Amino acid sequence: MSRAFILATLALTLTGGAASRAAEKPQASAPAVLEHAPRGTVVFDDDGGRAQIVPRRAVPSQEAKYHGGPVVSQPTVQAVFLGSGWRKQENRQKEAAVMSALRSQGGPAAKSLSPYGVKPWELSGQPLEDLTGDPLRGTSISDLEIQTRLDGLLGGADPLDANTVYVVFLAPGLGSTLGPRATEKDYLAYHNHVHAAAGVIHYAVVPYDGDPARWAAAARQSLRLTLINPEGNGWY
Amino acid sequence: MNVSVRRVVSAFAFLLIASLAPPDLLAQSCGVERWSVKTGTDADVGKVNLSSSTSNTIVTMRGWPAPNPIPANNRVSPYETTVWVLNATLVEYKLESDSDYHLVLSDASGNTLIAEIPLPACVGSSSPFLSKITSARNTFNSRYTPTGSFQTANIPVQITGVGMFDFLHGQTGVAPNGIEIHPVLSIVFNPTTSPDFSLSVSPSALTIASGSNGSATVSTTVSGGFNSAVALSVSGLPAGASGTFSPTSIAAPGSGSSTLNISTGTAAAGTYNLTITGTGGGKTHTAPLTLTIGSGGGGGSQILANPGFESGNTSWTASSGVINTSSSEPAHGGSWKAWLDGYGTTHTDSILQQVAIFSSHTTATLTFWLHIDTAETTTTTQYDKLTVQVRNSSGTVLKTLATYSNLDHNTGYAQKTFDLSAYIGQTIQIYLVGTEDSQKQTSFVVDDFALNVQ
Numbered sequence: 072m073s074r075a076f077i078l079a080t081l082a083l084t085l086t087g088g089a090a091s092r093a094a095e096k097p098q099a100s101a102p103a104v105l106e107h108a109p110r111g112t113v114v115f116d117d118d119g120g121r122a123q124i125v126p127r128r129a130v131p132s133q134e135a136k137y138h139g140g141p142v143v144s145q146p147t148v149q150a151v152f153l154g155s156g157w158r159k160q161e162n163r164q165k166e167a168a169v170m171s172a173l174r175s176q177g178g179p180a181a182k183s184l185s186p187y188g189v190k191p192w193e194l195s196g197q198p199l200e201d202l203t204g205d206p207l208r209g210t211s212i213s214d215l216e217i218q219t220r221l222d223g224l225l226g227g228a229d230p231l232d233a234n235t236v237y238v239v240f241l242a243p244g245l246g247s248t249l250g251p252r253a254t255e256k257d258y259l260a261y262h263n264h265v266h267a268a269a270g271v272i273h274y275a276v277v278p279y280d281g282d283p284a285r286w287a288a289a290a291r292q293s294l295r296l297t298l299i300n301p302e303g304n305g306w307y
Numbered sequence: 308m309n310v311s312v313r314r315v316v317s318a319f320a321f322l323l324i325a326s327l328a329p330p331d332l333l334a335q336s337c338g339v340e341r342w343s344v345k346t347g348t349d350a351d352v353g354k355v356n357l358s359s360s361t362s363n364t365i366v367t368m369r370g371w372p373a374p375n376p377i378p379a380n381n382r383v384s385p386y387e388t389t390v391w392v393l394n395a396t397l398v399e400y401k402l403e404s405d406s407d408y409h410l411v412l413s414d415a416s417g418n419t420l421i422a423e424i425p426l427p428a429c430v431g432s433s434s435p436f437l438s439k440i441t442s443a444r445n446t447f448n449s450r451y452t453p454t455g456s457f458q459t460a461n462i463p464v465q466i467t468g469v470g471m472f473d474f475l476h477g478q479t480g481v482a483p484n485g486i487e488i489h490p491v492l493s494i495v496f497n498p499t500t501s502p503d504f505s506l507s508v509s510p511s512a513l514t515i516a517s518g519s520n521g522s523a524t525v526s527t528t529v530s531g532g533f534n535s536a537v538a539l540s541v542s543g544l545p546a547g548a549s550g551t552f553s554p555t556s557i558a559a560p561g562s563g564s565s566t567l568n569i570s571t572g573t574a575a576a577g578t579y580n581l582t583i584t585g586t587g588g589g590k591t592h593t594a595p596l597t598l599t600i601g602s603g604g605g606g607g608s609q610i611l612a613n614p615g616f617e618s619g620n621t622s623w624t625a626s627s628g629v630i631n632t633s634s635s636e637p638a639h640g641g642s643w644k645a646w647l648d649g650y651g652t653t654h655t656d657s658i659l660q661q662v663a664i665f666s667s668h669t670t671a672t673l674t675f676w677l678h679i680d681t682a683e684t685t686t687t688t689q690y691d692k693l694t695v696q697v698r699n700s701s702g703t704v705l706k707t708l709a710t711y712s713n714l715d716h717n718t719g720y721a722q723k724t725f726d727l728s729a730y731i732g733q734t735i736q737i738y739l740v741g742t743e744d745s746q747k748q749t750s751f752v753v754d755d756f757a758l759n760v761q
Contacts, residue, residue, distance in 0.1 A: 104477030117404035118338050121477030218339045250404050251455040266340050266474050268379045
């Protein structure tokens, strides 16, 4: 067996080791962060970086390639329900439905992620909730404000578990913006990460969608992208 | 923490922030990551010396070692505690959703770096930067109207501001180590630059034994279309000592370097303040050099500058990030060392120092300490290599002293010794180059060099 074949095989399963080692040393060149990703799937986020979206418009599929960064290898998925709309009783049923959809896609059903070095996810039993009300401006919540809220939710805890991914479900009626983009026109969901005091928070944001099937599908797709490409330099 | 408690804490925290924050801050979208450092409300802001500034270049800043981890609320000295001045081209600019003006700066070679001007309303009132940020923002507004899309400028600027390492996440124009000028404290468009040059010497202090030799590198950079040769001289040498430049002047357009070779001869032991003077194109500039002459005692002396890297990335020409203080690969002595390779991808790193071995010597011996660790498991194949060479001042290889590889990995440091007496009377380069193949890292870590002459 050739050295190249052995190493290519290992790259699928041991990605974390090589990437973390390289990260210890100053990089000679800026790492590829969502460069050459499928057209229409990457946008600028609120502070000038790049983030990956689940676009409203269909885009040509493209086989994912590995770009040297980390993946979330043994994921725990933590749902976060954000927005005052979740206080309403009629929305509680929707909350339960999307949790069920996420749960059903974990376990053996998620084994298709194994080629990327990602094990089936476990869904944390208890969702977190931030029901503090409307966004600071208008009717849409920006990605920066979501980062601030996540920092508030998680910042006082112990150092964050690098294998936990947060899926933020926005309440019905609460819009979302990411840089100059808005969910109404551009995306069904997106994922991003932020370096908080307690560690790196990897998260997906899923605005409410009146189409339950599309809502759940967007959540699953954004979660999958978060797991295989949590910091923009994994698989995409 | 259970869910209900979390909910209460979250609501309380948000309401607390909302009640304490200035109204104009709440009315805007402001940043999150390292925001205190970016705006001057961090725990270390008192370490920033606002009373002086230091000129620098984009390429130098891009070569600084990126900290790991990057502290959330503290500064990495001196990079984030110094006010830097950059002359560059403002290529493009944009208003970010966090209300920053994102400026992409470039040098003549196309190396880029980001500078950001925060919205004053996003800067805490306790920040010592606030008034200058406000002024810089107003200056920018008087010329441009940034929007959410990049607009092209291509205009010469002089940017003054504080360094800040940002996280790499695909920003436009980002330096490979994430260094930015953030915040910008002033911006001058089309700075009036009459033709001129600047002069520097490295190291700025030399210790040479009596009756022995040492060297320093004098460098010049030009600005404003300066185009003349720069003649070099040194003054302040004590009686019995001598100094010569190689070359004696820096050819037009006046940007380059020269090696100052100092022979202490019969000069008395002590510390002397030398002045390096460069003259050309009607301009004269000076740079100080402190010379300490040791008592000697008839023994040999070490003639490499910054031999243990404890002065950081000076006196050596090194690949980006090689000379660093990373605790992942501890130094042999002190805290700095040169760490070549270790990426696990196809990569080449090198370090080089030029040194003159005067003909008055009879022996020259090079030593250094080497540590190799690797993820390679082979016991037969050299996949990753470190080559140690002597080259002449033009870079031509005179001799390959040794080649080490992943097969030579060791648990600590081992000292290596080479006889360089064959190069007495020559100016040579000590050159180490590490090459790594596409998989599995090998780290070549070197430290505590010495070139001892008698």
